[in-house]
Amino acid sequence: VGRTGTHRMEVMSTNHVSQDLATAQAQAEASVNQAPASAAEVLNVAGGGLSDDGGAAKKPAAPVPPPASLSDTAVDIPVDRTRALYVFNARVANKAEGITSAKFELIVTSGANETQIVSLAPGEKYLNPTAKVGDTYVALCADTKTELARWHVAARKGYDKQRRSITGGEYVTRKWTDPEEQKVVLGEWTAWRRLLNPSALDYDTSHWDEPQDDPSTGKVASPFIERFLFYLVTRHQVLTCFFVGQGDSFSRRERLADLTNTVAWTLVLTVMLLTVNAYARVFVVALFMTPLSAVFQIASRIQCCGVEWGRVVTIPLWLTGVVTAIVVSVGNAHKPAFVTVTGSFFSSLAFQWIIARPGGIGFRVWLYGKGWNKRVGIGPKTKWFFDAAASGAGLG
Numbered sequence: 504v505g506r507t508g509t510h511r512m513e514v515m516s517t518n519h520v521s522q523d524l525a526t527a528q529a530q531a532e533a534s535v536n537q538a539p540a541s542a543a544e545v546l547n548v549a550g551g552g553l554s555d556d557g558g559a560a561k562k563p564a565a566p567v568p569p570p571a572s573l574s575d576t577a578v579d580i581p582v583d584r585t586r587a588l589y590v591f592n593a594r595v596a597n598k599a600e601g602i603t604s605a606k607f608e609l610i611v612t613s614g615a616n617e618t619q620i621v622s623l624a625p626g627e628k629y630l631n632p633t634a635k636v637g638d639t640y641v642a643l644c645a646d647t648k649t650e651l652a653r654w655h656v657a658a659r660k661g662y663d664k665q666r667r668s669i670t671g672g673e674y675v676t677r678k679w680t681d682p683e684e685q686k687v688v689l690g691e692w693t694a695w696r697r698l699l700n701p702s703a704l705d706y707d708t709s710h711w712d713e714p715q716d717d718p719s720t721g722k723v724a725s726p727f728i729e730r731f732l733f734y735l736v737t738r739h740q741v742l743t744c745f746f747v748g749q750g751d752s753f754s755r756r757e758r759l760a761d762l763t764n765t766v767a768w769t770l771v772l773t774v775m776l777l778t779v780n781a782y783a784r785v786f787v788v789a790l791f792m793t794p795l796s797a798v799f800q801i802a803s804r805i806q807c808c809g810v811e812w813g814r815v816v817t818i819p820l821w822l823t824g825v826v827t828a829i830v831v832s833v834g835n836a837h838k839p840a841f842v843t844v845t846g847s848f849f850s851s852l853a854f855q856w857i858i859a860r861p862g863g864i865g866f867r868v869w870l871y872g873k874g875w876n877k878r879v880g881i882g883p884k885t886k887w888f889f890d891a892a893a894s895g896a897g898l899g
Contacts, residue, residue: 586659587684588634589710590642592623594690595697606645607689613638625690626703628710634685642689651689659683686712693729708737709748713883723872723882731868734881739860740765740796752811757803760821765796766852767824773848774831777840781847788851789859795820 594605605625611618613635621629622645634656642651661679668674697703705711714725714733723730736742744758772788779787799820805813835841864881871880878886 584636584658585633586636586656588629588631588640588656588687589684590623590629590640590687590689591692591705591710592625592627592690593688593692593694593697593705594625595694596625602644602646604646605690607651608643608645610641610643611638612641626700626705628705630684640687652687654687657681657685682712684710686710693732706746707749708746709750711737711748715883727868727872730871730882731865734864734868735861738864738881739856741856752804752806753800757817760817761796761799761803764799764817764821764824765792765855767821767828768792768795769851769855770828770844770848771824771831773844773851774828774835774841777835777838777844781843784847785850785854788847789855792851792855793859 590609592605592607594602594607596602596605606622608619609621609623609629611620623629636656636658638656639653640656641653643649644651659679660681661677663675664678666674666676711733714723714730716722717724736746740762743753744755744762747755747758769788769792772791773784776784776787799817802813802816802820803811805811832844835844867879867881869880871882871885873880877884881890
């Protein structure tokens with residue numbers, strides 16, 4: 504072992520060293536180990552010892568402790584010191600209030616440092632996947648320089664849960680009670696004037712939080728209009744083609760296929776019901792199309808082991824609708840009553856998309872606020888089975 508400083512000695516070991524020399528060597532090594540280490544001492548990971556210049560001789564590394572059990576490793580999860588932060592500008596310009604651009608400047612304070620990191624225009628978003636827990640963020644209006652909001656990056660809350668595997672071994676998993684992202688939306692995202700600028704909307708619903716109930720009372724904590732608009736854009740057949748969450752099993756292509764499937768079967772039913780009164784035909788077609796669309800959407804979400812088994816239902820259903828629509832249209836084009844198909848067809852689609860679906864969603868949101876929170880209403884406590892049944896019955 505070689506060391507830099509006043510204590511330096513070289514140890515050589517051969518097969519012909521006597522017992523006395525071995526004893527002296529052991530005593531010398533003990534005295535050297537007790538000496539204070541110098542600043543030039545460097546940990547040699549590859550060699551497993553300490554060396555100052557590469558070392559002609561190296562001290563054997565200490566024995567490696569046995570690895571901790573799975574349970575110990577899982578329980579001792581360190582508290583996350585970073586968290587994903589999502590900020591969205593939902594403000595609307597208002598010249599009467601001096602807000603001409605509706606922009607705001609985002610400033611972060613970390614320790615003693617204060618830095619302006621970004622300036623967001625209406626509709627723009629800021630995503631920091633590794634925001635430091637405890638940092639302070641301040642949003643300043645770019646027009647008036649007034650403070651709009653101030654918040655701290657909060658640590659994500661969770662708890663450890665003991666589980667037992669099939670083989671009998673115990674392990675611990677962490678259950679999170681907070682979403683992965685800390686979301687901050689500035690402005691009134693329910694303002695009707697935002698509809699005048701569709702490009703300024705956030706179409707990624709994975710950044711949206713479902714309106715939650717008050718944990719202390721169990722009653723709704725958000726106004727009706729906010730809850731209605733949230734479920735409208737996440738459930739309406741047309742709007743869901745634009746508002747899609749990242750990683751959603753019901754992809755945008757499947758949503759467009761669902762939309763075209765509704766159009767095709769609406770045409771099929773309209774032609775098949777030519778003998779029915781034109782006004783009654785609109786309601787009858789909508790009555791049949793609601794459960795058909797619900798089946799298509801439910802099947803589109805069925806997947807297991809990386810395979811979308813629901814396509815066994817959706818693909819034949821879609822192909823049958825498109826082919827049948829072409830066949831019945833060509834086969835009935837010579838009938839005098841066929842001239843009324845166009846008006847009934849578009850009236851049926853308008854009734855489904857403008858009256859039936861928004862009305863059903865609004866009615867169920869209202870029922871949830873009245874206490875029908877697990878069966879008929881729409882909200883965070885709604886059971887999936889009752890929700891699917893109500894949707895299939897035409898209630899959103």
